Amino acid sequence: MSIAVGAERPVAAPNVAEDLLRVEGLRVVFPTSAGGSRTVLRGIDLSVRPGEIMGLVGESGAGKTTLARSILGAPPVPGRVAGGRVVFRGRDILALPEKQLRRLRGHRLAIVVPNPRGELNPTVRIGDQIATMASVHLGLDRKAAKARALAMLRAVQIPDPERRMNAYPHELSGGMAQRAVIAIALICDPAFVISDDATSGLDVTVQAQILDLLRKLAAEHGSAMLFITRDVGITAHFCDRVAVLYNGEIMEVADRNALFLAPAHPYTLLLLAAFSHNPGLRQGWSVPASTPPSPAACIYSGRCPLAQPLCRDEKPPLAELGPGHAVRCHFPVRR
Amino acid sequence: MRILRYLLHRLAFVLPQLLGIVLVSFLLVKSIPGDPAVLMLGPTATPDAISSLRGQMGLDQPLYKQFILYVDHLLHGDLGTSWQTTRPVLDDLLQRFPATLELVTFSLVVAIVVGLWLGIASALRPNGWIGRLTDIYGLSAGALPDFWFALVLIFVFYTLAHWAPAPLGRLDIAVLAPEPVTGFMTIDTLLAGDMEAFRSAVSHLILPVLTLGLINAGPIMKMTQSSMEKMLASDASRYEVLCGIPQRLVTRHALRNALPSIVTIVSVLYGYLIGGAVLVEIVFSWGGAGQYAVQGVLNSDIYPVLGFVLFSAIFSLIVYIVVDLVYVLVDPRISY
């Protein structure tokens, strides 16, 4: 757990030694065409322990993909890391030279991307794309890399793996391409896997299969996972802990049960309310968005039904509400 | 083999395509004003002599009969006779077309090497000094006329520095030309084992090849740069970067995906330069096919012109078939 005290200062948690990966005060800005800049991540604090599945939910535009790629030191173009650290096994990987960082990427820290048919190289056979990972990162020769790739295709349960080794991405279904991308992510036994909205384009019955596969393989490979999604429902069943991202800030983070059974941030409640079939309940948590708050204000105060004058004057810190439960709110909901 | 079937399928269309090209160019050449008989006999000819020559040349026949006659001759390997050189057009072209082809091929090799290298380097670092250099280079390569650039090179390297030989043909006058085998002077001299002639051939090639190569590297560079930039910014390349694939390999994959558009522009340039190199040929007194065809046009000598068009068309069709084969080999998504 990382908890910030004061608006921007990240504060290290007590169990630092246990953290596999820790994001501290990560800020990412994008230059705008007008010559200014837009802050997409406003000081993200997040930690993932070994073997844990950490969920991160947020709506479109919250900065999910920017976070996923910035953790790997490659924010989406033209974004730029403007501050903060990503500490992996005690080392700030963002401070590493590009060459060393590349050796970590795909090897110790891997990513599963959405829309894999667009991300896979259209002119390279699936088997070669998977095997390349093993030869680049593990130094395997061509034959050994291919054998490992085939074993991986089998592990991700692609039907007829020998034949699919020679298939091109456009010859695979969406579900199969997603499995191939998982094979690429896991072939080097990474310690940490980021899943960036990996199930979003899939049909629900296939999505369930992919989730099972991810969970099973992550456990087998001993990988911890940051599971980024816009689907709140998945995180409630798939993740050990869940963080809620809004407009580039973590609003609430807690163990799965605490977050879904005793949510404290009004924004978390709004997200859950979307699933309620009772419009009365929902409308209680949604307020028509008003003018953007001043930089000093709570970033959610313009949409918050509980906002008080204090919220417009002072940005709340991400502070501990209970054990392992932190919330960025002056007036968290408690029952 | 599916690819073989594809090739046969393509070749089956070559003959009708050629016939169409011959028809169109025949009509176009015939519409050029000027009477060959008048030009051949000179200003002092009598009308009787002119009309008898016209009858001899078949010029008094209707156009469609002239065309059928021409095609009939073509099928028997007769491309007509040039009244200027008084030799069969086929013989002339077999001698001159390889000269042009040699010049254009070596120029394209230079253009590809320079264009690819600059294009890739600037795509990798669009804001670096190479990026800026390529912008200037692309602009000047597009703006400078090739014959003017050739004259500058001649002035600097022949007139001032004496590094290059005189721009008068493909060999020194003192050097005996080898027996033509391929028509490529560099290859024929090597085949003949005549090292002195080989050196002479290479030294005569340098300036015209540099002229055409550096000028035509411009479009290749621009195309490489833009398609490489697109490929490096594609989801596939970004994903490879996120997977820790070394930049060298990412670039190689991107180049492979950018190849179809680069091959396209190279093939267009190849076909274009066969005729488009004519000004440079004239500056260097190259004695190539382009020069030959232009002389034909200027003097209403139609058979050299038609023969040149036919040769260029066959050459372009071969190039395009090769290009389509490259597409099919590079991109598995193309079905054929």
Added chain:
Amino acid sequence: MLTVDRLFKQFPIAGSSKVVSAINDVSFSIAPGETLGLVGESGSGKTTIGRIIVGLIEPSAGSVRFDLPGGRQASGRPPTGKVQLVFQEPSESLDPRLKIGATITEPLQALSVERGAWRRRVRDAMGLVRLDPALLDAYPSELSAGQQQRVGIARAMITEPDLVVLDEPTSALDPTARAEIIDLLKRIQAERNTAYLFISHDLSTIRFISHRVAVMYLGMIVEQGEAATLFSQPHHPYSSGLLSSVLLPHPELTMESAVSLKGEIPSPINLPPGCFLASRCPFVIDRCRVEMPPAETVGAGHSVHCFRHADVAATRPASKTFEAFMAEAERILGRPASQPARFVPKATERNSHVRTS
């Protein structure tokens, strides 16, 4: 109001004699003011059905009938303005160079509505979907995805249609915007008695808005019935499998239906004989592979194509989970009664220690 009878649609594949069977023998009807939810995964043919109903695609066989006021009927293409379509991707279905006001009035050009009335009708339509009239002169790119979809709905509603085909209208939206659009659609239906054909792959949304539900798989309606009964006790393994993959945001509430489907949807080219689900179904018996199960009626207005529907129905009903979730939602989402006191985080030893470091 709308009756679809034994609809078939085959698409030829270019350069081949094979055909894609997009729709295989589909029949259903929609009453005035009713919502029929058409649920299925990609490739199930649900979009094709929507397009046939609005007249964008000709069916290969079968009929589409509209009942008009005064007992008249129209077959084939619907009467102008009476049936409208709302698309999935609001950003793609709006012309980026057209102002919002112009976009919404577009359908009026096809109807002979006099221009004098346009302004009033646009304002009414915008009011109906709760769009700020100030947005009349805005361009689509200036709007959020939720607002764009409101424009799409306003454009459909301006002709006062009897039926609106909504093709995945909320799939591209975030959950909060999605819920707002659903509320909006329900309100409009209550006010105007408009019928909806609501096409979606999202079961929670379908359950939320539909009176009746038709579950599609590979161009067939495998089960249809009242939403409440179908969701509480599905009789087809595919409906049950879809239901069991719904993940509600509550860690303790899972759809413990026994049905999990293997593999992926097969290609609609050269469909196998027998039941299309046979290769994925945990209930499969030999008979399923050779014979297409006929439609069987299992309750009032509830029909299913499955030999073993009784066994499927005997699995644990899903409705309990939904009901439990709704009860939990009441508890979690109830607004706190009193004004909250400010939360002051404890300044622990640990924090002060780190601050100084």
